[in-house]
Amino acid sequence: MLLALALIAGFVASLGSGLGADQVMEKSPSLLKSPLDASIAKRISIVEPVEGQKESYSLVGNLEEVRAVIVTDKGEQQTSFNGMIAFSASPGEKGSMKLVLTRLNLISRGVATAKGDSGVIGLSLVEPEYGSSYDSASGRTSTEFEATLHYALIDDIMGFIPSKSEEGDQFLSYTERMAGKIEGRFPEGMKAADGKDVTMNADISLELKGSVVGSIRSMKVYIDRSRLWWYIFTGPADVLLVQPVFIGTGPSDPTATGTVFNTLLERSAEIWDRCGTVRCISVISKTPIYINNNAYRVIDEAEATSLRALVNEADAVEVFVVERWDPYYDGGGACWSSGTASAKIVTCDQQLNVPCPMPSGLWGCSAGEGGTCGAVNYYHLAHELGHALNLLHPGDYRAGMVAGSSGCIMEPSGFCRDNPSVQSAKNCRSASSPLIYSGRATCTGSPDITD
Numbered sequence: 201m202l203l204a205l206a207l208i209a210g211f212v213a214s215l216g217s218g219l220g221a222d223q224v225m226e227k228s229p230s231l232l233k234s235p236l237d238a239s240i241a242k243r244i245s246i247v248e249p250v251e252g253q254k255e256s257y258s259l260v261g262n263l264e265e266v267r268a269v270i271v272t273d274k275g276e277q278q279t280s281f282n283g284m285i286a287f288s289a290s291p292g293e294k295g296s297m298k299l300v301l302t303r304l305n306l307i308s309r310g311v312a313t314a315k316g317d318s319g320v321i322g323l324s325l326v327e328p329e330y331g332s333s334y335d336s337a338s339g340r341t342s343t344e345f346e347a348t349l350h351y352a353l354i355d356d357i358m359g360f361i362p363s364k365s366e367e368g369d370q371f372l373s374y375t376e377r378m379a380g381k382i383e384g385r386f387p388e389g390m391k392a393a394d395g396k397d398v399t400m401n402a403d404i405s406l407e408l409k410g411s412v413v414g415s416i417r418s419m420k421v422y423i424d425r426s427r428l429w430w431y432i433f434t435g436p437a438d439v440l441l442v443q444p445v446f447i448g449t450g451p452s453d454p455t456a457t458g459t460v461f462n463t464l465l466e467r468s469a470e471i472w473d474r475c476g477t478v479r480c481i482s483v484i485s486k487t488p489i490y491i492n493n494n495a496y497r498v499i500d501e502a503e504a505t506s507l508r509a510l511v512n513e514a515d516a517v518e519v520f521v522v523e524r525w526d527p528y529y530d531g532g533g534a535c536w537s538s539g540t541a542s543a544k545i546v547t548c549d550q551q552l553n554v555p556c557p558m559p560s561g562l563w564g565c566s567a568g569e570g571g572t573c574g575a576v577n578y579y580h581l582a583h584e585l586g587h588a589l590n591l592l593h594p595g596d597y598r599a600g601m602v603a604g605s606s607g608c609i610m611e612p613s614g615f616c617r618d619n620p621s622v623q624s625a626k627n628c629r630s631a632s633s634p635l636i637y638s639g640r641a642t643c644t645g646s647p648d649i650t651d
Contacts, residue, residue: 257289257392258435261428268421277311299332301343305634309514313415319352322541322634339388349376350540369534377410394432437480439639441516444488458521464581471582475628476643497523517588518544528559532615539590541634551577564614571616583619589631602630624649
């Protein structure tokens with residue numbers, strides 16, 4: 201199982217004794233992989249067609265360290281992006297091919313601006329589909345689209361939009377919008393062939409359209425000979441990396457936090473694996489990072505802000521695990537910058553050791569509300585990762601985000617009740633993040649709700 205990639209050894213962040221101490225950290229290697237080789241691509245994409253179903257193809261590839269120039273309020277800045285790009289394809293008239301852009305995720309570690317370093321930059325499509333032109337005689341392709349732009353500096357300047365639900369476990373970011381255009385070239389006379397690859401060369405131009413902070417004005421991203429793979433009826437897995445962060449001296453520290461992480465990660469992988477018949481979403485952990493500062497073992501909300509600032513991984517959702525909150529925090533954890541490349545989760549080891557008697561004054565923490573104590577919140581992390589994947593609580597609304605299905609994993613629960621062990625097809629279809637990339641995984645589950 202892919203969870204075998206998780207938790208091999210730890211890296212230590214030595215922070216001294218004060219909350220504001222400097223950080224010295226050895227970076228864990230990225231698990232971002234090259235596009236699938238032909239044998240793996242073909243093996244994953246073998247699916248028996250449904251009777252009467254028309255052939256539908258997808259063309260998917262990862263983008264690795266593609267060169268980019270970003271114009272900020274401090275001038276031109278050189279950087280690179282990782283991410284993925286995907287098209288759906290169907291036969292057109294007279295042997296032509298219709299292409300639709302279905303995915304463009306881009307992430308960068310950031311650039312300099314007049315207001316400070318931008319922090320992690322993430323872009324993803326505003327709409328799920330944008331029509332693309334493809335000329336089989338020349339191989340030329342063109343797509344106009346809009347993208348949601350977020351960078352960590354926006355959070356630093358604007359703060360967060362708190363959730364209005366009873367469980368305040370989601371802090372939303374202000375975002376900006378860019379108008380984009382892809383102009384490039386595929387092979388001439390391109391034909392869809394399952395398990396085969398094609399080369400794409402393209403320039404992606406983006407101009408700021410809707411501003412909040414306005415430090416990033418425009419971008420030019422250069423795709424140079426990137427390989428995309430054909431799939432019939434299905435596609436490769438969508439992989440979401442998580443970066444665990446524990447408090448302690450390292451993996452040999454018996455008092456280190458993170459004792460619940462393996463269990464919560466397994467339940468998260470299992471609940472999102474249930475998307476398999478709709479869309480394969482695989483949750484994989486990177487090697488833990490350790491912060492050697494006991495002041496972060498027990499935290500309040502202000503200290504959680506300081507803690508989140510210590511680790512910034514551009515390719516993963518950081519999951520900070522402390523010992524406990526003081527005072528108690530509704531839900532025992534939360535997700536900040538939901539749906540963006542800067543998404544971070546702070547949780548605690550008390551998820552599987554809710555105090556007895558139950559904490560007073562917290563929503564859901566009474567027998568009359570169905571609350572209990574002890575090992576309760578097995579699906580807490582799966583729920584918070586749903587927020588990182590741009591999903592709201594059922595009934596909530598915000599433009600550009602999707603409310604989860606009622607009665608499923610996205611239902612709020614509080615600290616003394618677990619989130620439902622139920623997945624929905626709507627959640628699976630709607631989950632999105634600039635951090636998602638195309639990876640080597642298979643899913644075997646099915647949604648419990650087929651809405």
